[in-house]
Amino acid sequence: MSDLEDVLRGVVGDQHVLVDEDLKAQYQTDWTRRFSGEARCVVRPADTAEVAAVVRACAEAGVAVTVQGGNTGLVGGGVPAGGEVLLSLGRLTSCEDVDVLEAQVTVGAGVTLERLQQHARPHGLDVGVDLAARSAATVGGLVATNAGGIRVVRYGSMREQVTGIEAVLADGSVVTRLVGLAKDNTGYDLAQLLAGSEGTLAIVTRVRLRLVPLLPARAVALVAVDGIGGALDLLAAARAGLPALAAAELFLSEGLDLVRAHGNLAAPFAEAHPAYVVLECAARTDPTDDLLEVLGECEAVRDATVASDVTGVAKLWAYRETHTEAISAAGVPVKLDVSVPLRELAGLVADLPGTVAAAAPGARPIIFGHLGEGNLHVNVLDAGAHAEEVTDAVLRLVASRRGSISSEHGVGRAKARWLPLSRSAAEVAAMRRIKTALDPAGLLNPGVLLSE
Amino acid sequence: MSDLEDVLRGVVGDQHVLVDEDLKAQYQTDWTRRFSGEARCVVRPADTAEVAAVVRACAEAGVAVTVQGGNTGLVGGGVPAGGEVLLSLGRLTSCEDVDVLEAQVTVGAGVTLERLQQHARPHGLDVGVDLAARSAATVGGLVATNAGGIRVVRYGSMREQVTGIEAVLADGSVVTRLVGLAKDNTGYDLAQLLAGSEGTLAIVTRVRLRLVPLLPARAVALVAVDGIGGALDLLAAARAGLPALAAAELFLSEGLDLVRAHGNLAAPFAEAHPAYVVLECAARTDPTDDLLEVLGECEAVRDATVASDVTGVAKLWAYRETHTEAISAAGVPVKLDVSVPLRELAGLVADLPGTVAAAAPGARPIIFGHLGEGNLHVNVLDAGAHAEEVTDAVLRLVASRRGSISSEHGVGRAKARWLPLSRSAAEVAAMRRIKTALDPAGLLNPGVLLSE
Structure with missing residues (x-):
């Protein structure tokens, strides 16, 4: 064990390689407290070059890497399965000057949404996405999971805000594309491919974002x-x-x-x-x-x-x-994030109570969400030992109505086994081929999105 | 030669496999008359299933496929290099009912932009992109090249209009995702990867598009x-x-x-x-x-x-x-499509005449374009035998100002050798890995985008 840790200490400094259990603890469990896993160590690089060096060291040692942003995801995508190096991007907090002419800005992956809002607003500009976890959720995580939130009806998801990206690939090479041109048809849009890929194809370290007018x-x-x-x-x-x-x-x-x-x-x-x-x-x-x-x-x-x-x-x-908050206070809910075409929404809402009751007698669904996208956050209380059955039943119901089993939270570890409900065998096969092309050894976020 | 053609005739019918020179001719030269190439034959499938069968037959025979939409591109992306099967999507003209609730519609790749506009407008809806070639340019081509046009300042490029896609991969498998959910975070966004990939990763056969309000x-x-x-x-x-x-x-x-x-x-x-x-x-x-x-x-x-x-x-x-039209009447121009960050635009325009004159004495650049995206169409008249030098000089000038060598026309065959001016070695390497993953034998549009 010590060889890799020594190399990592050489890259990021002794104080940024955490091996003690009490120091690792806060990184190993997610916000929901439902997902946790043991990391081999926690590494906190300071910039893209250090991330690249960490990835190269892990690749040479054949040790997988789990990437973590603000740890506010709800699908277990940022905690290790067990034994990975946990790479936290929290120190990548650079904020470049706001480009008012283009209404864009380049920031590090570890910048929180709240910090980014504070950075943009004095210039009469704002961030196109907003969500409740703004004080902890980071730009890198928002991009990796293609976050949604309450402004999608106006500005679209995080994907639509991304105009450029810097990312470290699984072999430690760095792709940098931060000019933020409004039009650029020179090949595959790697930024759009990485948006929503949940850290399985590359580690996003810097992002260029469009900004929107500040509307007071x-x-x-x-x-x-x-x-x-x-x-x-x-x-x-x-x-x-x-x-x-x-x-x-x-x-x-x-x-x-x-x-x-x-x-x-x-x-x-x-x-x-x-x-x-x-x-x-x-x-x-x-x-x-x-x-x-x-x-x-x-x-x-x-x-x-x-x-x-x-x-x-x-x-x-x-x-x-x-x-x-009210739901959490009432118990530990099964949290599901789904969407259906608008014409299916009434039917889905009508069917949910019966579907939930059949899977877990006495359980009760509390439903809220983003109307414009047919996006419901289904929180099931009192599911008791039937969390898995409830999840399975609800996701099958959603799929039967042509919906998505993950609308804005991503698949993470939590829903990987249900992915075939929303994606055909041909699609999953194409996704696996892309994953293998960019990460042949499967080092980045194993078990996230595509089950092993 | 006859074996493959016989198989293709079995798939699409005798009358839709063109082998006579005079019948092939109109497909073998593009709109600019600058790019042309000899096709082994022209195949005109009627639907996705026939496209898939054509691709499988070509894959088995080891014959490459060039995909053609309306043939209005300006970079030689839709004409063969020589010897490929030319697959025309012009017969994929299905138009499903406009979904007014979601403001979306699903159409075949061969539907022209003008036909799509006519289809949407009676419902109070319109297409988010518009361009002069609307009567011939097809939806499949618009998506494959991520077309721009005059509405990008308001609605974005074609990429932003695409909410779903059906496509045939190089192995003949079909990926279908046409529900058009406004939010769907279940893995890699294959539709966005294919948009702008110029037919090198898959053949887009049907597209689901968002529509925008008709503004009279x-x-x-x-x-x-x-x-x-x-x-x-x-x-x-x-x-x-x-x-x-x-x-x-x-x-x-x-x-x-x-x-x-x-x-x-x-x-x-x-x-x-x-x-x-x-x-x-x-x-x-x-x-x-x-x-x-x-x-x-x-x-x-x-x-x-x-x-x-x-x-x-x-x-x-x-x-x-x-x-x-006026430029074409004055000569055969070198047509270049570029963009730079807005703060570089004045400098680029100031430098262009000198750069052009140095590469081709007596040549004169006529410049127009889309201001909002810093996107210039540089047409150089009287370049004589110096077309290649003019292209090289202008594209290097654009790259020195952090610009794109292809803003909205794609790279095609015309600019493939200049791609490294706009894309780093790491980016091109990542693109090649994705290409190889989805098309290991290099059957789809060889020589387009990524030079061989």
Whole structure:
């Protein structure tokens, strides 16, 4: 064991090769506490050159590497299976000057989303993605997992923000493409191939990102609807009538009950309703009037409350945003992230309770998510010992409705065995050929995405 | 020779295997008439299954395949080097119903852009890309080359329109992914890998595309500016102040002179100016007032004329759109398609005449293109026997300014030997490994993109 560690110490310095159990511990378990694994050691390189040297050393020793960003993923993609070198990118925190002319910036993989937002906003620019884990989630992880979040309805996923990349391949060679040209048709788009590849093809060390205009004026509506059909009618009206639409989020009555009990929140409306939609508009000038007009004209609206001041906006968002916290407080949920075509969404939501109950009697699904993409976060409480059966049943249900078993969280280790539900044998075979071409020895993130 | 042709006839029918020279001729030379090559035969399959059977037959016979769409590319990517089976996708013209809920549609690779526009528009939807070759350019070719055009400033390149793909791999296996989910993180994004791969990794046979809102109200400004600096100031003002901005095109005084002489067009302004920008806004309601306001406030504007009626709009666009035709009428140009970061654009334009003159005394560059992406179409007239030297000199100049040697036309056969100017050895090596993984025998489009 000591040979490789000595080489690694030579690369990154003694204090950045962690072998003691208590120092390794925080890296070995993910945010959910559901996934953990023993790393041979934890290595914390400072820049791309050090990452490349670490990878070369591991390749020579024949030791696999697990790559970790902010460790906020929910599918076990950033923790080792056992015995790998755990490569943490947390020290790659360089932030280059914001290029206002091109509205782009180049940052290290270890920069957190929050830090990136703070970096861009003084220039009147903002990051196109946003999500609750912003204080810990890193740019490298966001790219590797093609993160989504609440702004996808307006700006697309992380993939759409990436204009260039620097990455270390499994042989230690470095691919650098950070000019960020808006058009460049000189061959395969390696940046787009690496986005969403979950660290299995290369280790992303620096990223060039497009930025979007900073939009300071916000208006938020919490809208009650009769069900998924009504929610989709409202979405269609919002898309057609609100160019400023920045988020369209969904939750159901069970989730509202849980959130209200956990946070001691007042009922948003006099009556209870089956489903709720949060619409946010963001613009340079107050978008409230447009929002009110669309709500006034949409027949699906059963009740609505609107806010545009900071406190009021936060209050309305709390009904949606505290779902994760309220669910965690109620137990250890099975967390599944799925999406279906919009026309299948009502059917999926209707079928979920029965499917869950059949797999785990007494279990209850709490559903919320991103309406615009048909993306549901299915959290199943009280599944007891039936977590695997619930997962299998829900993912099969999603696949039967032409959906994705992983919408925005990635496959990680957690869902690798279900990948064939969403991907054909020909697709998986093509993916394996690409994996083998770029990482013939299977050193990078073994067991993640493609099961062994 | 007859064995393979017999098998192919069995697959596609006698009348769709062309071996006579006069029947093959139209397929063997591209639109520019600069690139041509002898095909062993031309095969015209009717659907994905026939394409797969053709590829399997060619693979078994060890005969390479050149794939051809509308044959409107400008880099020799769709004509054979010599001896390949030329596979034309022109009969794959299926058009599925427009999915209005998701704003998507699935069509065959042989559907022309114009046909697709006609298919989408009755539903209040439109295609996100548009370009002059719309009546001949096909969806498959647009995807394979990641086509750009005049709408990229608003909607991005063809890559951004693709939500799903069906493709035949070099072993004849078929990858189908046409659900078009807005979010799907189940592994490598094969559709994005194939987009822009110029038929070297797989043959795209069907495509699912996002559609954009049909915007019937247009306003166009032809604006005179002092040079590239002024054009970029105007671009910045247009981007900041015109959410309806749909095109931002550039041309210079030499181009205007040529266009006016060719088309017998009146001078747009009383005085001549060094550079001109065409701005187009597209919206649901007339965007003229917003356009006038931005023009009125932008100090870079030297003169401007605005139109919003169909005739007036066409008249202003003619100054930009007839460049290609006017140049072709003046000679056989060396056509180069390049882009640089916006901050390099003025320097590139300043250096081009000297660089061209040094490579080919007496030659003259006519420059126009897509301002928003720093994308210039450099057409060099009167290069005489020095076409190769001009190409080499211009592409080296572009590379020295961190640019792309192929912005939106692809690399094809024409630029394969210059690829290392824009791509590092590590990138080219990674591309070759991917190519070998998916097409180990090198059957698909040999000599295109990656030189042999």
